[in-house]
Amino acid sequence: MNTILLNVNSTEPMYQQIYRYIIQQISDGVLKAGDKMPSTRTLSQNMSISRNTVSAAYDQLVSEGFLEAVEKSGYYVCQISELYHPHTLKTERETTSGILDKAAILDFTPFTVDISHFPYATWRKLYNNCISDMNEEVLQPGNIQGDYRLRESISNYLLDSRGVHCTPEQVIVGAGNDYLIQLLCQLFKEKRHFAMEDPVYIRAYQIIQGFGHMVAPIPVESDGINLSILEHSNCDIAYVTPSHQYPLGVIMPITNRLRLLAWANKKPNRYIIEDDHDSEFRYKGRPIPALQGEDSNGKVIYMGTFSRAIAPGMRVGYMVLPTDLLDMYHKNLSYYSSTVSRVEQAVLANFMTNGYFERHLNKMRKVYKQKHDLVLRCCRIFGDQIEISGENAGLHLVVTFKEFKNEPFFFNFMETQGIRLYDLSPHYIENTMKLDRINALLGFAGIDMDSIESSIHQLNLAIQKYKQQYVNSLDNS
Amino acid sequence: MNTILLNVNSTEPMYQQIYRYIIQQISDGVLKAGDKMPSTRTLSQNMSISRNTVSAAYDQLVSEGFLEAVEKSGYYVCQISELYHPHTLKTERETTSGILDKAAILDFTPFTVDISHFPYATWRKLYNNCISDMNEEVLQPGNIQGDYRLRESISNYLLDSRGVHCTPEQVIVGAGNDYLIQLLCQLFKEKRHFAMEDPVYIRAYQIIQGFGHMVAPIPVESDGINLSILEHSNCDIAYVTPSHQYPLGVIMPITNRLRLLAWANKKPNRYIIEDDHDSEFRYKGRPIPALQGEDSNGKVIYMGTFSRAIAPGMRVGYMVLPTDLLDMYHKNLSYYSSTVSRVEQAVLANFMTNGYFERHLNKMRKVYKQKHDLVLRCCRIFGDQIEISGENAGLHLVVTFKEFKNEPFFFNFMETQGIRLYDLSPHYIENTMKLDRINALLGFAGIDMDSIESSIHQLNLAIQKYKQQYVNSLDNS
Numbered sequence: 001m002n003t004i005l006l007n008v009n010s011t012e013p014m015y016q017q018i019y020r021y022i023i024q025q026i027s028d029g030v031l032k033a034g035d036k037m038p039s040t041r042t043l044s045q046n047m048s049i050s051r052n053t054v055s056a057a058y059d060q061l062v063s064e065g066f067l068e069a070v071e072k073s074g075y076y077v078c079q080i081s082e083l084y085h086p087h088t089l090k091t092e093r094e095t096t097s098g099i100l101d102k103a104a105i106l107d108f109t110p111f112t113v114d115i116s117h118f119p120y121a122t123w124r125k126l127y128n129n130c131i132s133d134m135n136e137e138v139l140q141p142g143n144i145q146g147d148y149r150l151r152e153s154i155s156n157y158l159l160d161s162r163g164v165h166c167t168p169e170q171v172i173v174g175a176g177n178d179y180l181i182q183l184l185c186q187l188f189k190e191k192r193h194f195a196m197e198d199p200v201y202i203r204a205y206q207i208i209q210g211f212g213h214m215v216a217p218i219p220v221e222s223d224g225i226n227l228s229i230l231e232h233s234n235c236d237i238a239y240v241t242p243s244h245q246y247p248l249g250v251i252m253p254i255t256n257r258l259r260l261l262a263w264a265n266k267k268p269n270r271y272i273i274e275d276d277h278d279s280e281f282r283y284k285g286r287p288i289p290a291l292q293g294e295d296s297n298g299k300v301i302y303m304g305t306f307s308r309a310i311a312p313g314m315r316v317g318y319m320v321l322p323t324d325l326l327d328m329y330h331k332n333l334s335y336y337s338s339t340v341s342r343v344e345q346a347v348l349a350n351f352m353t354n355g356y357f358e359r360h361l362n363k364m365r366k367v368y369k370q371k372h373d374l375v376l377r378c379c380r381i382f383g384d385q386i387e388i389s390g391e392n393a394g395l396h397l398v399v400t401f402k403e404f405k406n407e408p409f410f411f412n413f414m415e416t417q418g419i420r421l422y423d424l425s426p427h428y429i430e431n432t433m434k435l436d437r438i439n440a441l442l443g444f445a446g447i448d449m450d451s452i453e454s455s456i457h458q459l460n461l462a463i464q465k466y467k468q469q470y471v472n473s474l475d476n477s
Numbered sequence: 478m479n480t481i482l483l484n485v486n487s488t489e490p491m492y493q494q495i496y497r498y499i500i501q502q503i504s505d506g507v508l509k510a511g512d513k514m515p516s517t518r519t520l521s522q523n524m525s526i527s528r529n530t531v532s533a534a535y536d537q538l539v540s541e542g543f544l545e546a547v548e549k550s551g552y553y554v555c556q557i558s559e560l561y562h563p564h565t566l567k568t569e570r571e572t573t574s575g576i577l578d579k580a581a582i583l584d585f586t587p588f589t590v591d592i593s594h595f596p597y598a599t600w601r602k603l604y605n606n607c608i609s610d611m612n613e614e615v616l617q618p619g620n621i622q623g624d625y626r627l628r629e630s631i632s633n634y635l636l637d638s639r640g641v642h643c644t645p646e647q648v649i650v651g652a653g654n655d656y657l658i659q660l661l662c663q664l665f666k667e668k669r670h671f672a673m674e675d676p677v678y679i680r681a682y683q684i685i686q687g688f689g690h691m692v693a694p695i696p697v698e699s700d701g702i703n704l705s706i707l708e709h710s711n712c713d714i715a716y717v718t719p720s721h722q723y724p725l726g727v728i729m730p731i732t733n734r735l736r737l738l739a740w741a742n743k744k745p746n747r748y749i750i751e752d753d754h755d756s757e758f759r760y761k762g763r764p765i766p767a768l769q770g771e772d773s774n775g776k777v778i779y780m781g782t783f784s785r786a787i788a789p790g791m792r793v794g795y796m797v798l799p800t801d802l803l804d805m806y807h808k809n810l811s812y813y814s815s816t817v818s819r820v821e822q823a824v825l826a827n828f829m830t831n832g833y834f835e836r837h838l839n840k841m842r843k844v845y846k847q848k849h850d851l852v853l854r855c856c857r858i859f860g861d862q863i864e865i866s867g868e869n870a871g872l873h874l875v876v877t878f879k880e881f882k883n884e885p886f887f888f889n890f891m892e893t894q895g896i897r898l899y900d901l902s903p904h905y906i907e908n909t910m911k912l913d914r915i916n917a918l919l920g921f922a923g924i925d926m927d928s929i930e931s932s933i934h935q936l937n938l939a940i941q942k943y944k945q946q947y948v949n950s951l952d953n954s
Contacts, residue, residue, distance in 0.1 A: 010776050013800035013803065015806075016644070016646055030489075049872050052804050052805070053804060055808060056803070056804040056808060058802075059807050059808070059811055060807065069650065098758070112617060113616075115613050116619070117615040118613075120608060120609055123608060124604070124608060128601050128604075128605070131597060131600060131601060131604075132597055132601075133597055136592050136593070137790075138790050139590075139788035139791070140592070140790050141589075141788060141789040141790065167490070167493070170490075174794075175652040175656070175816035175817065176814055176816060178813055178814050179652070186687060186688075202812075203812045203813075203814070206812040207813070210809070210810070210812075212661060213664075221797040311616035311617070312618040313614075313616040313618065313819035313820075314615060314653075314818055315814075315815065315817060315819075323491075323492070324492065325493075326533070327529045327530060327532075328529070329534040329537070330492075330537065331529055331532060331533060332687070334536060335655075335679075335683040336684070337655050338792065338814055339652035339655075339656055340655060340792060341791055341817075341818055342791075342792075343791075343821075344820075358791070398493075402951035475741055
């Protein structure tokens with residue numbers, strides 16, 4: 001496929017014609033799983049159209065799971081279920097990557113949760129109570145920071161379960177943490193120097209950089225972000241995940257926490273953003289208390305989300321601002337209205353105050369611990385071919401395949417074997433090259449308890465198959 | 478009140494101690510309705526604390542309806558219901574301004590809708606159907622632009638009712654238009670020159686300026702934004718409300734629309750942002766079609782919201798991007814996840830596709846027309862003391878009190894009479910001084926049909942009372 005015939009008279013945007021054409025090719029079997037796509041540069045040149053147009057089509061296809069972007073290599077066709085037919089496109093395109101071809105693909109995504117235990121009945125009951133003519137207020141504009149009752153429930157929850165000290169007035173509820181990070185980027189009006197863990201929650205990096213702030217990637221060691229490098233940097237804001245580093249899963253010990261706070265206390269304009277993304281789920285020992293609890297000088301901005309604790313589809317996160325930043329927020333950003341539906345705020349507040357949230361967390365902690373433990377047990381079949389890290393917390397493990405050089409095609413090969421693994425490399429801001437071996441994020445939340453064993457077995461078979469081909473290819477070369 | 482005793486050892490932030498103190502003073506009757514507060518400068522100097530701290534407290538009190546900020550004059554204590562007691566603070570502070578003292582205040586707010594006709598039963602039914610273990614997907618992450626079915630419903634609705642031409646792929650759903658404006662501000666990476674109607678939806682102005690874009694206020698004439706001034710400006714993006722100018726309510730005739738499009742077509746980097754905020758509600762003649770429908774060169778960014786059509790508490794808006802901007806969006810902003818709860822997206826999509834939305838709009842159009850007509854009829858008692866403009870559409874009228882010079886205290890006096898009117902002045906970016914008379918936004922959506930007559934009567938009494946005092950004060954001076 002060196003070029004695509006476009007209908008220049010069509011009202012349909014070009015990128016979309018390309019998009020449809022490629023999907024057609026895939027569903028017709030012309031493009032097969034594992035096929036390498038022409039580069040955006042080649043294709044755009046051959047078609048003499050803007051490269052952005054081709055990229056837009058490719059990005060869309062990637063985000064919908066038709067293509068896979070392999071860093072420093074190119075775009076490859078994904079394994080799509082035989083069940084897939086283009087006429088079901090509209091409904092299927094809606095499903096998020098990983099759900100699209102669930103039927104065919106064993107998906108170890110770290111981005112999902114186990115929703116089979118979601119308390120539907122309770123939620124419906126609470127919702128029906130909240131939205132009624134007895135409660136018209138939920139249809140009216142609300143407080144810009146979020147409804148006070150919800151902020152109160154959150155601050156109580158944070159104190160009890162995370163050791164976070166704050167008043168409801170310090171809590172800002174927003175439509176997901178990506179949005180709250182946007183607010184922070186605007187709160188720091190003049191451009192600042194951010195230090196970010198490398199590897200990192202890459203979206204946060206993209207947002208902060210998109211706002212024109214400087215970002216210095218700082219390596220993550222076995223005890224969290226490298227503080228010496230931070231201390232010698234010119235950064236004044238550190239974005240960290242001390243309780244459970246994302247994605248590596250390491251924990252920052254108290255000594256480093258105090259040292260990090262000391263760093264922040266050295267200068268008035270220094271702050272720490274603590275992203276406490278999944279600390280609800282710890283399976284060994286006591287929960288790691290939040291860094292914010294040890295901060296007595298208003299240096300820590302605490303962020304949390306309900307995406308992992310309840311469901312990603314909810315789009316509700318929150319942050320706790322130190323009082324001086326809170327003043328800045330009221331002064332400079334108070335024109336932003338709240339971004340969360342007031343009914344769902346009310347439901348969530350009741351869900352928390354009536355104890356449902358805690359019960360749900362306890363149940364999910366059990367469920368995830370069982371899955372976590374079983375995955376670890378099953379992984380014994382790999383012997384010392386693999387190394388596992390980031391265990392005992394969160395919803396994924398980091399698996400290092402010690403026998404294989406870091407070869408991006410590995411993940412594509414796995415797709416062809418009906419297995420979707422998630423490469424660690426794209427989580428790095430820079431020097432991913434130090435990864436000389438293949439590292440995969442092995443998410444276990446989305447896999448049914450009773451298919452974990454067979455899933456790991458299937459993974460093992462695929463690995464052995466790759467090993468043979470890999471060894472062969474080594475021989476050939 | 479020249480200073481406030483603060484507990485420096487308290488963990489409670491200073492601005493909050495000030496905040497509570499003032500509320501206490503109000504509820505104790507020490508501070509009375511209409512009292513002028515010490516300026517933030519004076520108070521902060523007397524207390525030798527940061528002025529921001531005092532401002533933060535004042536802002537909070539304003540946003541909660543305890544104080545009123547009068548431009549170029551200062552802060553005044555509002556009329557609070559006798560029902561008000563500080564121990565009910567937590568729940569009351571949550572209620573949004575205008576609801577706080579509903580009991581006592583006759584509130585002509587233009588920012589609310591009539592929710593007494595909200596289809597609660599239907600909504601609950603749809604919600605209960607959407608959130609069930611048969612439909613687990615609504616708990617998972619969704620498409621970054623919003624669920625396809627909702628975008629499809631929106632694009633169909635826009636074509637049928639607004640003459641907007643777009644594919645679902647061009648639609649971006651977001652948590653309110655303020656959020657979508659943020660996205661636009663980031664989409665135009667390098668700083669741009671925005672032209673905005675003056676007066677304007679002031680939040681849009683604050684957001685766009687907050688992002689560092691240049692904003693040129695352009696006067697609004699009887700036929701919309703002054704095109705000659707626009708054409709002679711160096712602006713390349715025009716933010717307009719052609720179907721029903723906010724807040725003045727004038728309509729841009731087709732000739733001006735074509736001239737505006739011609740302006741945009743002159744240069745490749747020129748765009749028009751069409752904010753079609755309340756065009757669902759037109760009570761005379763045929764609805765004014767959207768400007769976007771006349772655009773054949775991808776120059777118009779169309780924005781709409783469900784805040785007026787359904788309820789402000791929902792926090793759902795949408796925009797339609799021209800395909801080149803859509804490519805830019807996919808290229809540069811695709812790392813932003815959607816900001817709207819997927820359940821509510823599903824409910825809204827069903828609400829639209831099953832015809833409930835259209836039925837609701839038709840009903841509300843009738844309701845608002847009745848209120849609109851009755852208000853106009855009742856206003857006859859003012860004779861030629863007032864002048865009414867912006868009628869026949871939307872949810873508010875603009876009332877000019879011809880006999881009174883533009884005296885900010887007027888609105889505070891009205892508060893003391895238990896009437897909340899909304900000054901037009903704060904909607905101006907600049908030269909509000911050309912307003913030599915008092916102009917008020919008279920919102921009618923939130924007032925019960927059967928209390929409109931008495932409300933206007935009450936307003937009339939207050940006006941006559943103000944007239945006397947006003948005349949007296951003139952005599953005294």
